[in-house]
Amino acid sequence: MLRTSVKSLASHCKRLHQAKKFADQLLKTGSRAVYSTRSGSDWEYLQRSIVPTDYFQDSLPRLAIPKLEATCDNYLESQQVILTPEEWEDTREKTMKFMEEDGKYLQQELKKLDKANKHTSYVSKPWFDMYLKSRLPIVLNFNPFMSFVDDPKPEYRTQLLRSTNMIISSLRFLKSLRENILEPDVYHLKPEKTKNEKFDKFCRKVPRRFAWHGALLHSRQSAFPLDMSQYGRLFNSTRIPKEGKDEFLTDPDARHMLVMRNGHFYVFDVLNNEGHIESPEKIMGHIQYILQDNRPPPEYPLGYFTAENRDKWAAYRDQLLAQGNGPTLNKIDTALFALCLDDKNSNDPNDITRQFLHGDGMNRWFDKSFSLIMTPDSRACVNFEHAWGDGVAVLRYFNEVFKDSTENQFVHPSTAVPNVNSDSAVERLEFELDASLKEGVQTAKANFDKLVGSLDLHHLEYDNYTKDFVKAKKISPDSIMQLAIQMAYYRQNRKFVATYESCSTAAYKHGRTETLRSATMDTKRATEMIVDRGNKESPDDLFDALVKCSKTHGELTKNAAMGKGFDRHLFALRTLAEENNFFPHKIFEDPAYQKLNHIILSTSTLSSPAVIIGGFAPVVPDGYGIGYAIESNRIGFNVTSYPPATNVREFIDCLQISLNDLFDVMNKASPRSSS
Structure with missing residues (x-):
């Protein structure tokens, strides 16, 4: 999730020039950081990192509160996919009024609260509370495997x-x-160039308060330390x-x-x-x-x-x-x-x-x-x-x-x-x-x-093509998987619904997750082109629709990982309003808000060579829980549902057809289109 997003983080490093001054000095003096562990046999330790586990924690950037106008715009853009034009216009009016009146007040209060709690992120406490206050059984409703x-x-x-x-x-x-010698979590955009001893030796010389900035500087914005507060x-x-x-x-x-x-x-x-x-x-x-x-x-x-x-x-x-x-x-x-x-x-x-x-x-x-x-x-x-x-x-x-x-x-x-x-x-x-x-x-x-x-489930193992094939077409593999999910549900139900893809915000101090709203006007258009009238569209036009979906998905992923989605921001504003008994805001009473947060398609990718299968239950009675992976040797889906509101086997059949359709589109495109 972070791959396409963290590239832009460096633009927000206000202290990067200070880190460079320290780095220049360190390179000249050759100073070394000192670390130690308590006595113990070598076999007892998985790793002995020369950079302490928590070395970057204090210097991590804070998760910024998005601008209210951007949140409202992004919210309306997602609503457009699942609402009729008349419903969307009504929601637009309520949202604009919220932005100009109640939202402005709540935004100011949220900023005050955030300023008073600089040790954490604005979403951390309400997100913890969301889980801990739920009275639902944690089995199926929360615990994944x-x-x-x-x-x-x-x-x-x-x-x-x-x-x-x-x-x-x-x-x-x-x-x-616990001995602070586990390698810190660092996301490497180019691991072949930055995941090495040279990078580690440089980072350990940088003072802790500049450590995150030093990592960005030395890696030329290709290595990003991650929050480890949950460990x-x-x-x-x-x-x-x-x-x-x-x-x-x-x-x-x-x-x-x-x-x-x-x-x-x-x-x-x-x-x-x-x-x-x-x-x-x-x-x-x-x-x-x-x-x-x-x-x-x-x-x-x-x-x-x-x-x-x-x-x-x-x-x-x-x-x-x-x-x-x-x-x-x-x-x-x-x-x-x-x-x-x-x-x-x-x-x-x-x-x-x-x-x-x-x-x-x-x-x-x-x-x-x-x-x-x-x-x-x-x-x-x-x-x-x-x-x-x-x-x-x-x-x-x-x-x-x-x-x-x-x-x-x-x-x-x-x-x-x-x-x-x-x-x-x-x-x-x-x-x-x-x-x-x-x-x-x-x-x-x-x-x-x-x-x-009450739970039903089914799986799909698919090998007609894999991640490498999709990447060769210069299309995001994750965007193809998300498009396949949209196409499958549309093929089965002839409508578009609220879709959730989890995206980590661990690039920030005490970051949790942000919702990646992968159902877009571009996926809607591509789905209708392929499912409704595929034989009437030219191969190049169909392929161009896939490329557009991929680009939009990349932007959404980048924004979500940078904390620039709208879901957590609105969630924090709503939580703040409820805690202060402030209820005149129409946006949260809007049926469209409830509809967008009634997640029919709850999705998460599980991409690791150590994972063979994983999954979780739906988050609503009429939804699907969709765990998926796209690897170099396979594509896999593990889907759960609650019948009779849903039919998971029929959905899996529709997924298979959709993956085949996407393969045909990518295969038939002219060299010019896929270059």
Whole structure:
């Protein structure tokens, strides 16, 4: 998402000339920054970056509040795609009045609030609150999953070996992060030129307050450090249910991890008293001990509570605390992360999605910041709670753990499991439950079964062409995927609807995401040209329509990643108005505003060589949740929906036809058009 956007950030560096003065001085003096770590064995660290992990954090630019006029213009432009001319004219009048009156006041108040909170971004708190105040179950409504590709070495594809190696890699990531020697997140536009030791050595010489500017200067605006503030809640963290609004709990001093199997909870220390990683063989022995525990599932599995309505779960938690279960719950809440050892293998992509997106509910604790889920044949995924952070932090962890656990295995098929006295080291957690709590578990299970039973899903693997083919035509691969989605929905329903594509704003301090409104007048025009009258249009005209879509999509991506979309700005203004009981503004009462924010097509790209499949549920009952990837060897879609309002299999069929149509357009264009 950031590739086409960050090029323009340098124009906003007011202090870049100061960084250059420092850089010139540093190059002359050859001064060196000093870094250190506490004592520890080299094997315990995933990386030893010469640039501290948090080195760029203080110098990151702040997310600017967009101009109100630009936000209103962009809002109306998106509305034009889904409204009739008469509806759009009515919305335009309301929007213009808002811009001139109430919006002007709210904009001033938002700027005052932003000026008083320079340590963060204007959207950070309201975005956290949006998640934490929702009373919906976090299962399906918020938690997504990403599934790892198989270990390339077949002999390591066992639940015991892969679990152990992924635990070790996770701990190596954790240790590197906390020792401040994990490589900082930097987006490299030209990694072949800037992702190297020369860049790192230069950056570490620049004073912290100019570090971001120095990175831009040295890379000639080709390397952009990213916000890493969310990493603090990656480990030892849980979302705690509270009436009205949930809270986060993070305890970085805890040294144990949580393992779930067959609905039972187990904890054991994976870091010793000095903070060192326990031996891989000992961890392997504890995992084997748990795998060999063949007791039946508990009669009342508490994992179902975490899939409940948040107020109901908060009430159940209060009952659990009143029954004396506080210390036991605390061991779950403060665990480094959860490992869920499932007893079921899944080979069909649809079954894999069901298992990793929601499972049976019994062997999950959905509130944990993230859970590693592992099947007996070593298929693995990360399912994560979304309130604390976005895909940037989780995907970094995901990619690093995959790479390390498949290249630097610490236990092997020949590793002998030692006698590590797991009987005393591994604790199986037990709860005191009264009749009311037992009834609550049964109710929560019934609600969970009803919820996940309402979900339908299907997938598409497509290989007629790939990312390289599209790029050779000088068209954005992501724009083609988004156009295919528009065409599929139009083919199925003969209308255009609100569409959401997630775009990170991690290039700014405490950035979260911005909505990329990928349904545009250009995609509408191209869709109608291809679907309604493709055989009447010339190949060159059709191809030109694709190029126009690509250019518009590129501009939208750039603006969204730079925080110049309209969604988060309007969201912040509306939140501010609600908090101050200020309700005369007609724009937020306009049915068109509700329509645009009723996201029928919720989309997100999952492009990583470590990801084989990923997904999430729709955000509205009549919508689709669309995870997709376009790689050098494949195109993949993983789509969810809630019938009978939607038909996911029909949608997948329409997607396939649309991808074929786009292939024909790109293939038939004259050399002049595609040059």
